Amino acid sequence: MNVEYKRKFTAVVTALALVGIGVVLLGRDRVNAAGSGSITGTVKLTGTPPHMRGIDMSKDPYCVKQHENNPAKMENVVVSSDGGLQNVVLYISEGLSAGEVSAVPSEEPTVDQHNCMYSPHVVAMDVSQKFKVTTSDQTTHNIHPLPAPGSGNIGWNKSQPPGAPPIETNWKAPEAISVKCNIHPWMHGWQVVVKGPYAVTDEKGNFTIKNIPPGSYTVTAWQEEYGTQTAKVTVAAGQPGKADFTFKAK
Amino acid sequence: MRTEALHRNAVILAALVAASVTACAQVTEDQQKQWLGTPAASSHIGHLSGNAKAAAGDYRRYCVVCHGELGDGNGESAQWLDPKPRDFTLAVFKCRSTPTGTLPTDQDLYETIARGLDRSNMPPWNTFTTQQRADLVAWIKHYSPRWQTEKPGTPIEIPPEPEVTPGRVKAGRDVFARVQCWKCHGAEGRGNGPSASTLQDDLGRPILPYNFAEGGRFKCGSTDADLYRIFMTGLDGTPMPSFADNIKPEEAWDLVMYLRSLQPFPSKEKAIAKSLGLTPVSTTSTGP
Structure with missing residues (x-):
């Protein structure tokens, strides 16, 4: 009797414990899945890429000197030998839950003023995500973002002389913000603000948007000259979604 | 040289695009009418309190020809002027005591009206009474949505001037x-x-x-x-x-x-x- 009772008790406790562990494990699995999915792909340009003009930096001898051996070119359209399009911003325009959209990444994207150019030419960030503007040049720059009126972002204009500390700030609303330096009029770049996870294509046109839970999404690709394109993508557990884009040269 | 000229054209084009975006983002007259009745359409300069509605007549008589009906800087005379009249719908002002990217204080706007802007067509409006100027400051603030959602920046601190050495x-x-x-x-x-x-x-x-x-x-x-x-x-x-x-x-x-x-x-x-x-x-x- 007593032994029987003990055995039953042990069985029940064990079962409960197993269920408990199972719930914890499953739960953890779900959390992992939420962060582990991704969307990868390649952005290509077809047709003859536009000629990127050389830049006359003679206004500032320092800038000229930095480009003695690597002449500077415009960076509006940067294409690899096999057609990969660089500096395209990819983000999820539909399908994310409100919580996933409002989560702000903790890492800080950086744009550096290097050899009188913006490096990178296009920097992407989440709404409210902190980012940095640094300078490694021995010439004074001014950083002058020009958000559109009514966009929800407010422009500013700050100097960065040689050795200046980084500017650390964020933007409040999604927008592709044009940035310029008035001192060096050829310097033009983009700070692209999006809601939720994003990626920017590398020099081969490849990208990976990380931290996407399984589900169906619309991915938008933005390029400064060619505008936007969208694609439907499904992300399954343990299997990244795939989205390739092709822009046509004008 | 040629590259630079081409680039300048590109920049001008970009500016035109930006200008047309501005036109799209323009605020409407109805919105401005509504903002005229909000607490933001007031001003406080020292002991003076300005009321936007009291400035309607003065604005129409003295300001509208350059700054325009909607305060967008597109008055009848604007096409002949350089620099262009301020577009109050953007609420971006040169003369501020506040950090870059922030709204000016009422005092800043009040002083700009009184002082005028040298090397532009904005004269000093010192023929106005102090109350008229305070009312006009309040009036300017009914043109832009920024005054509805933002507060002026904190004025920068200027320490006492040291002796010249x-x-x-x-x-x-x-x-x-x-x-x-x-x-x-x-x-x-x-x-x-x-x-x-x-x-x-x-x-x-x-x-x-x-x-x-x-x-x-x-x-x-x-x-x-x-x-x-x-x-x-x-x-x-x-x-x-x-x-x-x-x-x-x-x-x-x-x-x-x-x-x-x-x-x-x-x-x-x-x-x-x-x-x-x-x-x-x-x-x-x-x-x-």
């Missing part, structure tokens, strides 16, 4: 060289630096840097403190950036003293610069 004037020259004011204003402050010829305002219109050797009044006042404020807050809407992150308050006064020595009038600063034999800063450095 040779050491300070010389130190000011070092600041002028280090932050490279000469890139636009020129080594002698003549407004002819290497970047001067391509400067544009935020709407893509050509704009000139201040010429110290000409000695005219600054856009935002004529005192030493006004000069201090100009380079620490920047002139929003123009290429003139804020130097607040890169010039310490002590150094800022040094720079004010050196800048004074570049102006043509007799001054203690100018006499010191002469006796020290200060030469224009070098503009040839190409870095390490």
